Amino acid sequence: MTLISTPFGARTTAAEVLAGVDLTGRRMIVTGGASGLGTATVRALADAGARVTIATRNPTIAKPLVEESPNIDVATVDLADLDSVRAFCAAWDGPVDAVVANAGVMMLPERQVNAQGWEMQLATNYLGHFALVTGLRTALRAAEGARVVMVSSGAHLLAGVDFEDPQFERKPYDSMIAYAQSKTADVLLAVGISRRWAQDGIRANACSPGQILTNLLRHLDAATLQAIGATDSDGNTTIPDHYKTPEEGAATSVLLAASPLLEGVTGRYFENNQEAPVVEGGPHLMAAGGPEAMVDMVAEWAVDPVAADRLWEYASTTIRDAADLSGASVSL
Numbered sequence: 001m002t003l004i005s006t007p008f009g010a011r012t013t014a015a016e017v018l019a020g021v022d023l024t025g026r027r028m029i030v031t032g033g034a035s036g037l038g039t040a041t042v043r044a045l046a047d048a049g050a051r052v053t054i055a056t057r058n059p060t061i062a063k064p065l066v067e068e069s070p071n072i073d074v075a076t077v078d079l080a081d082l083d084s085v086r087a088f089c090a091a092w093d094g095p096v097d098a099v100v101a102n103a104g105v106m107m108l109p110e111r112q113v114n115a116q117g118w119e120m121q122l123a124t125n126y127l128g129h130f131a132l133v134t135g136l137r138t139a140l141r142a143a144e145g146a147r148v149v150m151v152s153s154g155a156h157l158l159a160g161v162d163f164e165d166p167q168f169e170r171k172p173y174d175s176m177i178a179y180a181q182s183k184t185a186d187v188l189l190a191v192g193i194s195r196r197w198a199q200d201g202i203r204a205n206a207c208s209p210g211q212i213l214t215n216l217l218r219h220l221d222a223a224t225l226q227a228i229g230a231t232d233s234d235g236n237t238t239i240p241d242h243y244k245t246p247e248e249g250a251a252t253s254v255l256l257a258a259s260p261l262l263e264g265v266t267g268r269y270f271e272n273n274q275e276a277p278v279v280e281g282g283p284h285l286m287a288a289g290g291p292e293a294m295v296d297m298v299a300e301w302a303v304d305p306v307a308a309d310r311l312w313e314y315a316s317t318t319i320r321d322a323a324d325l326s327g328a329s330v331s332l
Protein backbone atom coordinates (compact mmCIF):
# COMPACT_ATOMS: atom_id res chain seq x y z
CA MET A 1 0.00 0.00 0.00
CA THR A 2 1.40 3.38 -0.95
CA LEU A 3 1.71 5.74 2.00
CA ILE A 4 0.11 9.15 1.64
CA SER A 5 2.62 11.97 1.70
CA THR A 6 2.23 15.73 1.83
CA PRO A 7 4.60 18.63 1.14
CA PHE A 8 4.73 19.44 4.87
CA GLY A 9 7.53 18.61 7.30
CA ALA A 10 7.69 17.81 10.99
CA ARG A 11 8.11 21.47 11.96
CA THR A 12 5.41 22.90 9.68
CA THR A 13 2.88 24.86 11.74
CA ALA A 14 -0.89 24.45 11.70
CA ALA A 15 -1.27 27.89 10.07
CA GLU A 16 1.19 26.89 7.32
CA VAL A 17 -0.75 23.67 6.63
CA LEU A 18 -3.92 25.72 6.11
CA ALA A 19 -2.32 28.59 4.15
CA GLY A 20 -4.67 29.46 1.29
CA VAL A 21 -7.40 27.10 2.55
CA ASP A 22 -10.79 28.79 2.99
CA LEU A 23 -12.98 27.09 5.60
CA THR A 24 -15.73 29.73 5.58
CA GLY A 25 -19.10 28.13 6.27
CA ARG A 26 -17.63 25.01 7.92
CA ARG A 27 -18.43 24.13 11.50
CA MET A 28 -15.90 22.28 13.61
CA ILE A 29 -15.57 21.00 17.16
CA VAL A 30 -12.26 20.72 19.03
CA THR A 31 -12.41 18.85 22.34
CA GLY A 32 -9.99 20.11 24.98
CA GLY A 33 -9.61 23.24 22.85
CA ALA A 34 -8.91 25.58 25.74
CA SER A 35 -5.27 24.59 26.27
CA GLY A 36 -2.11 23.23 24.66
CA LEU A 37 -2.48 21.70 21.22
CA GLY A 38 -6.23 22.23 21.30
CA THR A 39 -5.81 25.99 21.45
CA ALA A 40 -3.37 25.98 18.52
CA THR A 41 -5.82 23.78 16.59
CA VAL A 42 -8.79 26.06 17.32
CA ARG A 43 -6.84 29.18 16.28
CA ALA A 44 -5.61 27.71 12.99
CA LEU A 45 -9.07 26.44 11.98
CA ALA A 46 -10.79 29.71 12.99
CA ASP A 47 -8.16 31.83 11.21
CA ALA A 48 -8.88 29.83 8.04
CA GLY A 49 -12.55 30.84 8.36
CA ALA A 50 -14.18 27.87 10.12
CA ARG A 51 -16.65 28.41 12.93
CA VAL A 52 -15.05 26.48 15.76
CA THR A 53 -16.66 25.26 18.98
CA ILE A 54 -14.32 24.59 21.87
CA ALA A 55 -15.73 21.61 23.77
CA THR A 56 -14.33 22.00 27.25
CA ARG A 57 -15.09 21.08 30.85
CA ASN A 58 -14.47 24.62 31.98
CA PRO A 59 -15.79 27.36 29.65
CA THR A 60 -14.24 30.11 31.81
CA ILE A 61 -10.76 28.96 30.80
CA ALA A 62 -11.76 29.24 27.14
CA LYS A 63 -12.96 32.85 27.49
CA PRO A 64 -9.74 34.60 26.32
CA LEU A 65 -9.63 32.38 23.24
CA VAL A 66 -13.31 33.01 22.45
CA GLU A 67 -12.65 36.74 22.68
CA GLU A 68 -9.90 36.47 20.06
CA SER A 69 -12.24 35.76 17.16
CA PRO A 70 -15.94 35.90 16.25
CA ASN A 71 -15.36 32.46 14.68
CA ILE A 72 -14.78 30.80 18.06
CA ASP A 73 -17.42 29.78 20.56
CA VAL A 74 -17.49 27.47 23.54
CA ALA A 75 -19.67 24.66 24.90
CA THR A 76 -19.41 22.64 28.07
CA VAL A 77 -18.62 18.96 27.82
CA ASP A 78 -16.92 16.61 30.23
CA LEU A 79 -15.73 13.65 28.18
CA ALA A 80 -15.44 11.52 31.27
CA ASP A 81 -19.14 12.01 32.00
CA LEU A 82 -21.52 10.18 29.68
CA ASP A 83 -24.47 12.41 30.63
CA SER A 84 -22.46 15.52 29.78
CA VAL A 85 -21.44 14.12 26.37
CA ARG A 86 -25.02 13.12 25.67
CA ALA A 87 -26.33 16.59 26.59
CA PHE A 88 -23.73 18.24 24.33
CA CYS A 89 -24.72 16.05 21.37
CA ALA A 90 -28.44 16.61 21.96
CA ALA A 91 -27.92 20.39 22.00
CA TRP A 92 -25.87 20.42 18.78
CA ASP A 93 -27.89 21.93 15.97
CA GLY A 94 -27.08 21.44 12.26
CA PRO A 95 -24.17 19.82 10.46
CA VAL A 96 -20.65 19.42 11.79
CA ASP A 97 -17.83 19.32 9.25
CA ALA A 98 -15.07 18.14 11.58
CA VAL A 99 -14.62 16.82 15.09
CA VAL A 100 -11.07 16.95 16.43
CA ALA A 101 -10.97 14.50 19.35
CA ASN A 102 -8.07 16.19 21.10
CA ALA A 103 -8.96 16.21 24.82
CA GLY A 104 -6.91 13.84 26.86
CA VAL A 105 -5.41 12.93 30.17
CA MET A 106 -2.07 11.16 30.59
CA MET A 107 -0.73 8.75 33.17
CA LEU A 108 -2.97 9.38 36.17
CA PRO A 109 -0.74 7.92 38.89
CA GLU A 110 -3.54 5.99 40.65
CA ARG A 111 -6.43 4.15 39.06
CA GLN A 112 -9.36 6.56 39.04
CA VAL A 113 -12.86 5.94 37.76
CA ASN A 114 -15.55 8.20 36.33
CA ALA A 115 -19.23 8.38 37.34
CA GLN A 116 -19.92 5.24 35.31
CA GLY A 117 -17.07 3.38 37.07
CA TRP A 118 -14.84 3.36 33.98
CA GLU A 119 -11.07 3.68 34.32
CA MET A 120 -10.42 7.38 33.79
CA GLN A 121 -7.86 7.36 30.96
CA LEU A 122 -9.96 4.98 28.85
CA ALA A 123 -13.10 6.93 29.80
CA THR A 124 -11.72 10.34 28.81
CA ASN A 125 -9.44 9.57 25.92
CA TYR A 126 -11.54 6.90 24.23
CA LEU A 127 -15.02 6.06 25.58
CA GLY A 128 -16.03 9.73 25.89
CA HIS A 129 -14.94 10.41 22.33
CA PHE A 130 -16.72 7.27 21.12
CA ALA A 131 -19.94 8.55 22.75
CA LEU A 132 -19.33 12.00 21.26
CA VAL A 133 -18.82 10.96 17.65
CA THR A 134 -21.58 8.36 17.67
CA GLY A 135 -23.88 10.96 19.26
CA LEU A 136 -22.98 13.40 16.47
CA ARG A 137 -23.33 10.91 13.63
CA THR A 138 -26.43 12.60 12.15
CA ALA A 139 -24.68 15.98 12.26
CA LEU A 140 -21.55 14.49 10.67
CA ARG A 141 -23.61 12.84 7.93
CA ALA A 142 -25.43 16.10 7.24
CA ALA A 143 -22.12 17.84 6.49
CA GLU A 144 -21.55 15.59 3.44
CA GLY A 145 -17.84 14.95 3.68
CA ALA A 146 -17.26 15.35 7.41
CA ARG A 147 -14.00 14.39 9.05
CA VAL A 148 -13.18 12.94 12.45
CA VAL A 149 -9.64 13.36 13.77
CA MET A 150 -8.49 11.15 16.62
CA VAL A 151 -5.49 12.72 18.37
CA SER A 152 -3.54 9.68 19.53
CA SER A 153 0.10 9.49 20.65
CA GLY A 154 3.27 7.62 19.84
CA ALA A 155 2.62 5.95 23.20
CA HIS A 156 0.11 3.71 21.43
CA LEU A 157 3.16 1.72 20.26
CA LEU A 158 3.57 0.42 23.81
CA ALA A 159 0.24 -1.39 24.28
CA GLY A 160 -2.62 -2.85 22.31
CA VAL A 161 -6.10 -3.15 23.80
CA ASP A 162 -6.36 -5.84 26.45
CA PHE A 163 -9.87 -7.07 25.66
CA GLU A 164 -9.84 -9.39 28.69
CA ASP A 165 -9.33 -6.57 31.18
CA PRO A 166 -9.33 -3.13 29.51
CA GLN A 167 -10.25 -1.31 32.74
CA PHE A 168 -7.54 -2.78 35.01
CA GLU A 169 -10.14 -4.45 37.20
CA ARG A 170 -8.20 -7.69 37.67
CA LYS A 171 -4.59 -6.85 36.87
CA PRO A 172 -2.49 -4.21 38.69
CA TYR A 173 -3.00 -0.68 37.37
CA ASP A 174 -0.16 0.65 35.21
CA SER A 175 -0.52 4.36 34.42
CA MET A 176 1.63 4.22 31.27
CA ILE A 177 -0.03 1.12 29.85
CA ALA A 178 -3.47 2.56 30.60
CA TYR A 179 -2.53 5.70 28.62
CA ALA A 180 -0.97 3.69 25.79
CA GLN A 181 -4.02 1.44 25.54
CA SER A 182 -6.39 4.42 25.40
CA LYS A 183 -4.32 5.93 22.60
CA THR A 184 -4.36 2.65 20.65
CA ALA A 185 -8.14 2.70 21.15
CA ASP A 186 -8.23 6.19 19.60
CA VAL A 187 -6.55 4.93 16.42
CA LEU A 188 -8.88 1.92 16.34
CA LEU A 189 -11.86 4.28 16.57
CA ALA A 190 -10.71 6.03 13.38
CA VAL A 191 -10.38 2.63 11.71
CA GLY A 192 -13.84 1.63 13.03
CA ILE A 193 -15.50 4.79 11.69
CA SER A 194 -13.81 4.36 8.32
CA ARG A 195 -15.24 0.82 8.12
CA ARG A 196 -18.77 1.74 9.20
CA TRP A 197 -19.60 5.25 8.09
CA ALA A 198 -17.97 5.59 4.65
CA GLN A 199 -21.40 5.50 2.99
CA ASP A 200 -22.29 8.62 4.98
CA GLY A 201 -19.28 10.42 3.51
CA ILE A 202 -17.65 10.50 6.96
CA ARG A 203 -13.86 10.12 6.99
CA ALA A 204 -11.78 9.40 10.08
CA ASN A 205 -8.04 9.40 10.59
CA ALA A 206 -5.72 9.40 13.60
CA CYS A 207 -2.46 11.16 14.36
CA SER A 208 0.26 11.68 16.87
CA PRO A 209 1.20 15.33 17.40
CA GLY A 210 4.81 14.56 18.39
CA GLN A 211 6.24 15.73 21.71
CA ILE A 212 5.22 19.13 23.04
CA LEU A 213 5.69 20.61 26.49
CA THR A 214 2.11 21.11 27.72
CA ASN A 215 0.00 20.65 30.82
CA LEU A 216 -0.53 17.04 29.76
CA LEU A 217 2.73 16.12 31.50
CA ARG A 218 1.53 17.29 34.92
CA HIS A 219 0.93 13.79 36.31
CA LEU A 220 4.35 12.41 35.37
CA ASP A 221 6.81 11.64 38.15
CA ALA A 222 10.34 13.06 38.20
CA ALA A 223 11.96 9.93 36.72
CA THR A 224 9.53 9.82 33.79
CA LEU A 225 9.90 13.55 33.11
CA GLN A 226 13.63 13.06 32.95
CA ALA A 227 13.32 9.93 30.79
CA ILE A 228 11.28 11.83 28.19
CA GLY A 229 13.70 14.77 28.24
CA ALA A 230 11.29 17.29 29.81
CA THR A 231 13.64 17.91 32.76
CA ASP A 232 17.37 17.66 33.32
CA SER A 233 19.04 15.66 36.09
CA ASP A 234 18.43 18.57 38.53
CA GLY A 235 14.71 18.56 37.76
CA ASN A 236 14.83 21.82 35.76
CA THR A 237 12.47 22.08 32.79
CA THR A 238 14.23 21.62 29.47
CA ILE A 239 12.89 21.75 25.96
CA PRO A 240 14.85 19.27 23.83
CA ASP A 241 15.40 20.16 20.17
CA HIS A 242 12.98 17.50 18.96
CA TYR A 243 10.11 18.97 21.01
CA LYS A 244 7.63 20.90 18.90
CA THR A 245 5.76 24.11 19.62
CA PRO A 246 1.98 23.75 20.10
CA GLU A 247 1.54 25.34 16.65
CA GLU A 248 3.75 22.63 15.12
CA GLY A 249 2.09 19.92 17.20
CA ALA A 250 -1.36 20.98 15.95
CA ALA A 251 -0.33 20.83 12.29
CA THR A 252 -1.22 17.17 11.70
CA SER A 253 -4.59 17.61 13.45
CA VAL A 254 -5.61 20.45 11.13
CA LEU A 255 -4.18 18.63 8.11
CA LEU A 256 -6.54 15.74 8.84
CA ALA A 257 -9.45 18.00 9.82
CA ALA A 258 -9.44 20.37 6.91
CA SER A 259 -6.73 20.11 4.26
CA PRO A 260 -8.00 19.52 0.71
CA LEU A 261 -4.88 17.32 0.24
CA LEU A 262 -6.58 14.62 2.34
CA GLU A 263 -9.92 14.62 0.51
CA GLY A 264 -11.47 11.14 0.77
CA VAL A 265 -8.65 9.67 2.88
CA THR A 266 -9.91 7.54 5.76
CA GLY A 267 -8.78 4.96 8.32
CA ARG A 268 -5.12 6.04 8.29
CA TYR A 269 -2.57 7.19 10.87
CA PHE A 270 -0.33 10.23 10.41
CA GLU A 271 2.65 11.68 12.19
CA ASN A 272 4.73 14.71 11.29
CA ASN A 273 2.19 15.44 8.52
CA GLN A 274 2.85 12.15 6.70
CA GLU A 275 1.14 8.78 6.80
CA ALA A 276 3.20 6.44 8.99
CA PRO A 277 4.13 2.85 8.09
CA VAL A 278 2.81 -0.09 10.13
CA VAL A 279 5.25 -1.80 12.53
CA GLU A 280 5.08 -4.39 15.27
CA GLY A 281 4.48 -2.49 18.52
CA GLY A 282 5.81 -3.41 21.94
CA PRO A 283 7.80 -2.29 24.98
CA HIS A 284 11.05 -3.03 23.11
CA LEU A 285 10.49 0.28 21.28
CA MET A 286 10.81 2.22 24.53
CA ALA A 287 13.86 0.18 25.52
CA ALA A 288 15.43 0.85 22.12
CA GLY A 289 15.61 4.59 22.59
CA GLY A 290 12.68 6.06 24.47
CA PRO A 291 9.96 8.27 22.99
CA GLU A 292 12.41 9.86 20.57
CA ALA A 293 12.73 6.51 18.80
CA MET A 294 8.96 5.99 18.66
CA VAL A 295 8.16 8.29 15.77
CA ASP A 296 6.68 7.95 12.34
CA MET A 297 5.21 4.51 12.85
CA VAL A 298 1.90 2.95 13.73
CA ALA A 299 1.54 -0.34 15.59
CA GLU A 300 -0.13 -3.18 13.75
CA TRP A 301 -2.53 -3.64 16.69
CA ALA A 302 -3.81 -0.07 16.29
CA VAL A 303 -4.90 -0.45 12.68
CA ASP A 304 -6.10 -4.07 12.87
CA PRO A 305 -9.67 -4.14 11.48
CA VAL A 306 -10.60 -7.14 13.65
CA ALA A 307 -9.52 -5.27 16.79
CA ALA A 308 -11.35 -2.17 15.53
CA ASP A 309 -14.61 -4.13 15.23
CA ARG A 310 -14.14 -5.81 18.59
CA LEU A 311 -13.44 -2.52 20.30
CA TRP A 312 -16.47 -0.89 18.65
CA GLU A 313 -18.62 -3.70 20.07
CA TYR A 314 -17.00 -3.28 23.48
CA ALA A 315 -17.60 0.49 23.56
CA SER A 316 -21.19 0.17 22.29
CA THR A 317 -22.02 -2.44 24.94
CA THR A 318 -20.27 -0.52 27.73
CA ILE A 319 -22.06 2.72 26.89
CA ARG A 320 -25.43 1.05 26.31
CA ASP A 321 -25.21 -0.79 29.65
CA ALA A 322 -24.39 2.47 31.47
CA ALA A 323 -27.26 4.25 29.75
CA ASP A 324 -29.66 1.41 30.66
CA LEU A 325 -28.60 1.70 34.29
CA SER A 326 -29.30 5.43 34.32
CA GLY A 327 -32.60 4.99 32.44
CA ALA A 328 -31.38 7.00 29.41
CA SER A 329 -31.57 5.95 25.78
CA VAL A 330 -28.63 6.04 23.39
CA SER A 331 -28.33 5.67 19.66
CA LEU A 332 -25.02 4.14 18.61
Ligand SMILES: NC(=O)c1ccc[n+]([C@@H]2O[C@H](COP(=O)([O-])OP(=O)(O)OC[C@H]3O[C@@H](n4cnc5c(N)ncnc54)[C@H](O)[C@@H]3O)[C@@H](O)[C@H]2O)c1
Pocket: 031, 032, 033, 034, 035, 036, 037, 038, 055, 056, 057, 077, 078, 079, 080, 081, 101, 102, 103, 104, 105, 106, 124, 151, 152, 153, 154, 208, 209, 210, 211, 212, 213, 214, 215, 216, 217
Ligand atom coordinates in the same frame (compact mmCIF):
# COMPACT_ATOMS: atom_id res chain seq x y z
N1 LIG B 1 1.84 17.12 24.54
C1 LIG B 1 2.36 16.03 23.99
O1 LIG B 1 3.57 15.84 23.93
C2 LIG B 1 1.44 14.99 23.39
C3 LIG B 1 2.04 13.86 22.82
C4 LIG B 1 1.21 12.88 22.27
C5 LIG B 1 -0.16 13.05 22.28
N2 LIG B 1 -0.71 14.15 22.86
C6 LIG B 1 -2.18 14.25 22.86
O2 LIG B 1 -2.57 15.55 22.47
C7 LIG B 1 -3.83 15.87 23.05
C8 LIG B 1 -3.79 17.27 23.62
O3 LIG B 1 -2.91 17.29 24.73
P1 LIG B 1 -2.05 18.57 25.16
O4 LIG B 1 -0.64 18.18 25.08
O5 LIG B 1 -2.50 19.78 24.45
O6 LIG B 1 -2.39 18.64 26.73
P2 LIG B 1 -3.38 19.57 27.54
O7 LIG B 1 -3.43 19.00 28.90
O8 LIG B 1 -3.00 20.99 27.40
O9 LIG B 1 -4.75 19.36 26.78
C9 LIG B 1 -5.67 18.35 27.08
C10 LIG B 1 -7.03 18.99 27.15
O10 LIG B 1 -7.99 17.96 27.40
C11 LIG B 1 -8.89 18.47 28.35
N3 LIG B 1 -9.56 17.40 29.09
C12 LIG B 1 -9.00 16.48 29.90
N4 LIG B 1 -9.96 15.71 30.44
C13 LIG B 1 -11.15 16.16 29.94
C14 LIG B 1 -12.49 15.79 30.12
N5 LIG B 1 -12.84 14.81 30.97
N6 LIG B 1 -13.44 16.45 29.44
C15 LIG B 1 -13.12 17.46 28.62
N7 LIG B 1 -11.86 17.86 28.40
C16 LIG B 1 -10.89 17.22 29.06
C17 LIG B 1 -8.04 19.33 29.29
O11 LIG B 1 -8.84 20.21 30.05
C18 LIG B 1 -7.14 20.01 28.29
O12 LIG B 1 -7.74 21.20 27.79
C19 LIG B 1 -4.12 14.78 24.08
O13 LIG B 1 -5.07 13.87 23.55
C20 LIG B 1 -2.78 14.07 24.25
O14 LIG B 1 -2.92 12.72 24.60
C21 LIG B 1 0.06 15.13 23.40
